[in-house]
Amino acid sequence: MSRIDYHAFRDVPTRWMDNDAYGHVNNVVYYSWFDTAVNALLVEWGLLDIQHGRTIGLVVETGCRYFRSVAFPQVVEAGVRIAHVGTSSVRWEVGLFTAGHEGPCAEGHFIHVYVDRDSRRPAPLPEEWRTCLAELTTR
Template identity: 75%
Template sequence: MSSRSDYRAHRIIPTRWLDNDAYGHVNNVVYYSWFDTAVNAWLIEAGLLDIHHGNPIGLVVETGCKYHRSVAFPESVEAHLRIVRLGNSSVRWEVGLFTAGHDGPAAEGHFVHVYVDRVTRRPSPLPDSWRQVLLPLVVAQGDATP
């Protein structure tokens, strides 16, 4: 398992009453929403993602999650980010979800964005300007704990 220090950026995401399911904890599908929120908010704040007019755009082609313990409303989640692979037209993001009072993550997930041309939907190399902004989030693959 990873620790907070294994990641390069983070954001706080409050849970909502509706996130809890019939079993009294946050439903698994919400974790994927947190991954998406953390990464896309970071991309927007970094000036890379313009959801209305930007080019290229990232399409998710792979996802996964390991659940280590439950999260429940009203906890807040600390979504920590890192990049473990910065390819020609793809990025493998990893997200650790932490909560107060716990050293280890409640869950660890990943997804892969393939960047494509907005119109043709064909893979598009990441612009050099994007690479420069993404590089501070990159960790060596050997540094990342699955």
């Protein structure tokens, strides 16, 4: 994959504490970047109300493939796209890029199942969500 395969981008700065004893960003930090990129989009679009929204997303599956190391003080560009929208779920795909590279340093995915905040039972995605999410669906 390359940058052109992703539809929305967000810069995520690395932090000094992200580096591990081997001198590069620890693998667990990549999952934080995935979560940040996707949820920031949802908040910006007015779809996710973290404090009061009736629908919340629970992660039920994750995965990541690493291709190239990243280290502080690099800035990561997280590209987001959607591979699948179900009745109450979305498979998000995120490519992490650094300046000067067309190919990703890592690619990951996670699946959100959207549920009612109180019952934690799956909730169908509202039409407003489907309309917005269509902009990120892979072609």
